[in-house]
């Protein structure tokens with residue numbers, strides 16, 4: 204038991220170890236583009252339900268994506284709002 208714990212601890216503190224947050228960040232682009240597999244989507248969804256930073260970054264990406272496609276299709280969002288949101292995203296990035 205003790206050795207298992209130590210192993211797990213070393214794993215998470217190792218450099219270069221890909222955490223769930225890293226994985227989620229990589230998946231984000233696929234999710235936003237609708238290109239993620241069902242398995243990836245479910246991993247992603249499960250993770251952002253528990254992880255506020257990943258959830259927020261997903262919301263930002265989704266918003267931005269919607270604004271971009273919304274702009275192309277001439278839907279809803281006023282350009283000034285789109286710009287202010289884009290500016291805000293850049294500030295916090």
Ligand SMILES: [Zn+2]
Pocket residue numbers: 223224225227250254256257
């Ligand atoms: Zn996370």
